[in-house]
Amino acid sequence: MDNDIFFGGKKLYSYFNRIIRVNLTDNIISKESLEEKVLRKFIGGSGLGAKLLYEEVKTDVDPLSPQNKVFFLTGPFCGANIPTSDRLSAVTKSPLTRIFAESDVGGFWGYELKKAGYNGIIIEGKSNNPIYIYINDSNIEIRNAKHLWGKDTYEVDEMLKKELLSNIQVMSIGPAGERLVKFASIMTGGRDGRALGRCGIGAVMGSKNLKAIVVKGSQKTEVFDKVRLIESIKSIANGIKEATVSMTRYGTAGGVIYHEGHGNFPLKNWKMGRWPEGAKNISGHRMAETILVKNYRCRGCIIGCGRVVKIEKGLYKGVDGAGPEYETIGNLGGLCLVDNLEAIAYANELCNQYGMDTISTGAVIAFAMELYENGIITKQDTDGLEVNFGSVETLIELIKMIADRRGIGKILGEGVRNAAREIGGLAGEYAIHVKGLEFPAHDPRAYNGLALSYATSNRGACHLAGFTRPFESSLSIPELGYDKPHNRYIIDGKGEFVAKMQNLMCIFDSLKLCKYLLSSGIKINTIIEWMKYAIGWEDYSFEELMTTGERIYNIKRLFNIKCGISRKDDMLPMRFLTEKREGPGIITNLPHLGKMLNDYYNYRDWSEEGIPKESKLKKLDLI
Amino acid sequence: MVVKIILFPPYSTIINKKKLILNFSEVEWVSFREIIKNFVKKYPKVKKLIHSISDEYKIYGNLVPVKNGSIVFLDDIIYDNEIIKFYGSLIGG
Numbered sequence: 001m002d003n004d005i006f007f008g009g010k011k012l013y014s015y016f017n018r019i020i021r022v023n024l025t026d027n028i029i030s031k032e033s034l035e036e037k038v039l040r041k042f043i044g045g046s047g048l049g050a051k052l053l054y055e056e057v058k059t060d061v062d063p064l065s066p067q068n069k070v071f072f073l074t075g076p077f078c079g080a081n082i083p084t085s086d087r088l089s090a091v092t093k094s095p096l097t098r099i100f101a102e103s104d105v106g107g108f109w110g111y112e113l114k115k116a117g118y119n120g121i122i123i124e125g126k127s128n129n130p131i132y133i134y135i136n137d138s139n140i141e142i143r144n145a146k147h148l149w150g151k152d153t154y155e156v157d158e159m160l161k162k163e164l165l166s167n168i169q170v171m172s173i174g175p176a177g178e179r180l181v182k183f184a185s186i187m188t189g190g191r192d193g194r195a196l197g198r199c200g201i202g203a204v205m206g207s208k209n210l211k212a213i214v215v216k217g218s219q220k221t222e223v224f225d226k227v228r229l230i231e232s233i234k235s236i237a238n239g240i241k242e243a244t245v246s247m248t249r250y251g252t253a254g255g256v257i258y259h260e261g262h263g264n265f266p267l268k269n270w271k272m273g274r275w276p277e278g279a280k281n282i283s284g285h286r287m288a289e290t291i292l293v294k295n296y297r298c299r300g301c302i303i304g305c306g307r308v309v310k311i312e313k314g315l316y317k318g319v320d321g322a323g324p325e326y327e328t329i330g331n332l333g334g335l336c337l338v339d340n341l342e343a344i345a346y347a348n349e350l351c352n353q354y355g356m357d358t359i360s361t362g363a364v365i366a367f368a369m370e371l372y373e374n375g376i377i378t379k380q381d382t383d384g385l386e387v388n389f390g391s392v393e394t395l396i397e398l399i400k401m402i403a404d405r406r407g408i409g410k411i412l413g414e415g416v417r418n419a420a421r422e423i424g425g426l427a428g429e430y431a432i433h434v435k436g437l438e439f440p441a442h443d444p445r446a447y448n449g450l451a452l453s454y455a456t457s458n459r460g461a462c463h464l465a466g467f468t469r470p471f472e473s474s475l476s477i478p479e480l481g482y483d484k485p486h487n488r489y490i491i492d493g494k495g496e497f498v499a500k501m502q503n504l505m506c507i508f509d510s511l512k513l514c515k516y517l518l519s520s521g522i523k524i525n526t527i528i529e530w531m532k533y534a535i536g537w538e539d540y541s542f543e544e545l546m547t548t549g550e551r552i553y554n555i556k557r558l559f560n561i562k563c564g565i566s567r568k569d570d571m572l573p574m575r576f577l578t579e580k581r582e583g584p585g586i587i588t589n590l591p592h593l594g595k596m597l598n599d600y601y602n603y604r605d606w607s608e609e610g611i612p613k614e615s616k617l618k619k620l621d622l623i
Numbered sequence: 624m625v626v627k628i629i630l631f632p633p634y635s636t637i638i639n640k641k642k643l644i645l646n647f648s649e650v651e652w653v654s655f656r657e658i659i660k661n662f663v664k665k666y667p668k669v670k671k672l673i674h675s676i677s678d679e680y681k682i683y684g685n686l687v688p689v690k691n692g693s694i695v696f697l698d699d700i701i702y703d704n705e706i707i708k709f710y711g712s713l714i715g716g
Contacts, residue, residue, distance in 0.1 A: 243631065243710035245694040246683045255715025258684030261675075264715075285680055326716035441716060463716065470713035474672055474685035476633035483636035485672075519687070519713045521632035 007036040013224040014076045014534040015039060016117050020140060022133060024208050025066055025125030029140050031118075040537065040548075041621065044075040044119060046102045047510030047552035049091025052122065053100065054555050059562035063095040063200075064180060064207035066126035072213075073120035074110045075512030079221030080534045082233060083240060084514035086111035086300040088196070093563075095207075096182040096200040096360070096415045097436035100458050100559045103186075103201050104509065106298030106306075107194035112169040115217030123210060132172075132212040134164070137219065145211040150175060152353035154321070157190030160214055172212035174355025176403045177202030181413040183360035183438070185351075192296055192306070193322025193352040199437065199459055200415075202355050224536030232529045236522055237302055243520035244303045248295060251307045252326035253284030256334075259326075263586035264446040264469075266335040266439070268389055269366040270432055270575055273583025278339035282329050286341055292323065303516055309345050316346040324348040324358070330441025331362025336369060337389040347395055354403035363438035364412045364419065365398045370430045377423065383407040432573050435460035435565065444572060444591055445581050447472045447488040451591035452498045452600060455570045456610075458556035466501045467508075467515050479524045479542070480504065491592050495599030503549035510552060551620040554604075554612050558622065567610040570597055624650055624703035626658055631710045634686075638666050655688065656697040658707070687712045 006012075017033045034048075042051040049071040061067040070092045077085035088110030094101030113121065116137050130145040148156050156172040170190065177184035184202030185195045196202070205211075223229055246254055259265040260279035267275050280286065287307060296306025307323030324332070324344050332338065332347045351358045371377045372387035379386065385408075387394050401409025411419045416438055420431035432439050437460025444451035453466035463469060471477055472488035480500045486493070504524070508515055511527070524542060531540045557565075572593055580588045601608060605616040617623045626645045635641050645661050647653050659676050663669060672685040679697045682688075687710040688695040695707060 239631070239710075242689040242692060242708060243687055243712075245689055245692070246687050246712065246714055249694060250683075250714070252714070252716045254680075254683065257678075257680040259715050261681055261684075280680075283680070330716070469715075470711075474633065475711040475713060476636050478632065478636055484633050516713065520710060 011536070012036055012039070013222055013536045014080050015044070016114065016119055016221070018118050020118050020121040020135065022121065022123055022142065023125045024123065024127040024131070024142070024210065027142055029142070039076070042552060043507070043510035043548065045073050045087070045089040045510040045512040046091060046104070047506060047548070048120070049073050049089050049102065050100065050552060050556045050559065053091050053093070054559050057093055059093070059559060061093065063093045063098060063204060066124075066208070068093050068204055068207075069122060069124040070201060070204055071120060071122050072113070074114050075510060076535055077511055077513070077530060078110055079114040080223050080229070081300065082229070082530055082534065083237060083302050084298070084300060084517055085512055086114070086298065087512035087514065088113070089509065089512065090186065090196045090201045092201055092204050094199040094201070094459070095180070095203045097460050099435060099460070099563045099565055100556050101199035101201060102459055102509070103196040103198045105188055105194050105196045106301070106514065107189040107192065108299045109169045109171050109188040109215065110512065111299040112215040112217050114221060115219055116215050117217060117219045121213065123205070123208060126207065127209040130209050130211050132160070132210070132214060135213070135215045137217055148172075148211045149178065153187040153355050154190055154353050156212055160212065164214060165216060168214050168216045170212055170214050172355070173202045173205045174353055174403075176354040176356045177206035179403070179405045180206055181356055181402060181405065182415045182418065183357040183364075185355050185357045187352055187355050191321030192308075193349070194298070195352065195357070197357040197359065200357075223534045225533040229530065229533035232526060232533060236520065236526055239520040240517060240522070241302050244305070244516060247303055247305045247516060247519070250284035250288055251305050251323070253287055253307070253324065253329050255326050256283040256329055257285065259442070260334070261585055262446060263581045263583065264443050266330045266441045266443065268337050269335060269370040269430065270439070270443065271370070273581050273586055275334065275337070278334065278337065281339040282333045282341045282344055284326070287323060291342065291345060296322065298514070301514070303514070305516065311342055311345060314342065316342045319345050319349050321349060322352060327441045328358040328362070331359050331366070332395065334441070335362050335366040336395055338392055338395050340392050343392040343395065347399055350396070350399050354399070356399070356403060359440050360415060360438040361399060361402065363432060364402070364416050365395060367416045367419070367430055367432065368398065368408065368412055369394070371423065371427055374430070376425060376427055376430070377408070381408055429574070432575065433461060434572065435569050437461050442469055443581060444576050445589050448491060448494050448589070448591045448596065449486060449488065449498050451572060451576065451593060452494055452596045453502065455572055455593060455597065456498070456600060457502070458553070458560055464515065465505055466498050467505050467518070468498055468501045470518070471501065475518065475521070489587065489589055491595055494596045495601075496603045499600055499603045502553050503546055506549040506552035507545055547620065551622060554617065554620055555622060557612060561611055567597065567608070570610055624652070626653070626701055627704065627706045628662065629706060629708045631708065633672070633711050634669060634709045637668050652700045652702050654697065655695050655699045655701055658701060659697070683712055683714055685712055686710070
């Protein structure tokens with residue numbers, strides 16, 4: 001009976017519907033459930049996290065104060081053997097952007113939490129001393145972490161496994177999170193290096209003196225109709241495997257050469273057009289030929305895009321574990337003009353150990369390199385370090401300085417927006433971000449939808465919130481009205497296209513499905529089938545799914561509106577609106593953001609200033 | 624000889640077919656590169672997606688060709704009656 005939650009005589013499957021709340025100030029641990037109608041409105045993962053954040057965290061709180069909270073949430077499919085669904089969301093107010101923040105991770109931690117019998121854990125308050133939380137099924141303890149403080153994430157994983165059990169799952173921050181680097185990550189999986197990377201959620205954990213959360217579970221998730229669920233999964237599993245064979249073989253970094261070829265790959269802090277030889281040197285293809293040892297698969301994954309690399313000789317001997325992803329190679333490599341794959345693998349490992357987002361780390365270093373090139377900072381500012389593009393030594397040293405908060409690393413550890421403000425003068429012109437979040441490794445001049453998506457995404461510059469880019473180049477989604485890729489250079493219809501994709505991606509982020517499932521042209525209807533067969537919502541419809549996605553997108557926006565966000569913030573850096581990217585094979589394009597924004601707001605039924613109208617919020621049952 | 628192609632989105636929606644057959648006369652085998660050339664020539668609507676056949680690193684940006692569960696390379700040899708599936712691609716982060 002303990003595992004069965006009944007609502008009006010109806011059993012709710014797939015959810016355990018049990019969330020842990022840990023108040024670190026008062027050392028109080030409690031467990032709570034949510035009403036089914038709340039789950040149906042916000043699902044889980046990012047959507048439920050957004051709802052809880054909106055209700056529980058005042059928008060004027062300092063993100064690093066005890067008043068901020070972190071919501072770690074799985075989706076309802078977690079543990080139900082639905083491919084790629086064992087992922088985890090973390091939602092909070094970001095110390096980097098000071099608005100809504102979400103981050104997402106695969107690996108095994110979310111699955112283990114569900115196995116322990118919980119859909120999520122809410123962290124609030126602040127401990128006086130370093131602690132970690134140990135969850136072993138129904139037993140939950142707050143434990144002393146003094147011996148772990150100062151250790152890197154790989155060390156913490158090893159120490160806790162020795163101390164407790166070898167088959168626990170560990171989530172921890174590294175020294176960067178302890179020192180409140182504004183883009184500190186939370187790492188899971190030890191050397192497998194799976195990251196809740198974006199938005200500085202690791203710093204929020206650090207501010208609470210929370211070093212790690214350890215989970216071990218032994219329960220099974222029960223679904224509504226196992227037979228039909230298995231049939232449905234079987235019917236699409238082979239297609240997913242086949243459609244992602246290149247991802248399996250080369251990883252996400254298999255896209256480096258392709259994206260460089262049409263002006264999408266980041267180069268020299270977004271100033272350069274082409275770099276074909278450099279891209280080949282650091283591509284997923286080169287990785288497969290050299291340092292790749294094997295694939296890594298998150299729990300429940302049938303794709304296996306993760307890389308495990310090993311370097312056994314030379315300057316970077318000893319690298320052993322998670323290999324760099326496309327975004328990491330883009331920002332630690334191309335953006336800094338570093339074309340040494342082994343050095344990037346080492347830099348990636350350092351970031352993982354320190355617990356720092358590789359995207360923001362690469363971006364802030366490229367920013368410093370451009371400042372140095374233009375004389376805005378000099379050797380006097382950098383403790384004598386020559387901060388030149390292409391310098392491997394500089395890349396490595398700056399990563400260490402940022403994590404240690406040493407010298408210029410202290411300023412850079414604040415992220416590009418804050419660093420530019422502190423440096424002053426023209427520095428802001430070189431700070432590439434939206435709403436304070438540094439760009440990932442895709443150029444918005446190559447795809448108008450990506451440009452609009454970066455400008456409007458709730459957490460700042462994000463390629464995943466809309467996941468429009470593949471649907472502007474090589475994928476179609478007929479159920480949303482797009483039976484061929486949406487032309488990446490047109491403006492007409494882009495507002496509607498981006499809004500629809502963002503709404504759909506809210507569903508993926510709340511069910512915690514990996515977006516790579518979309519590569520096989522998976523039908524939205526299949527996802528609805530899974531909701532029926534796993535959860536038991538037999539009357540679930542396409543309309544309800546899309547309305548739910550829209551509701552989730554809007555509640556995230558509402559949190560941001562309360563933080564002061566409006567049209568003025570739905571912007572791109574001037575470089576992307578005024579400076580053309582040119583080179584052989586690149587179609588020159590500058591996105592017309594103003595027109596697309598108007599269309600986007602109209603489609604969303606938001607005001608000209610980007611504020612959701614009351615009538616829309618009523619329709620979405622948000623007021 | 625004939626090669627059977629099974630199409631998935633966006634290729635199936637662009638061409639409005641789920642499968643098609645490509646004919647090659649007076650040969651016993653062809654390279655996959657020739658198949659791509661023939662495919663683009665016969666269905667020019669897909670040219671936007673397959674704009675370069677010089678480099679398979681670039682082809683994979685928009686196309687995932689699969690035979691017997693494995694990726695097909697440009698210089699792979701394809702024999703009579705073999706079946707290749709064409710999927711869209713989302714390679715990259």
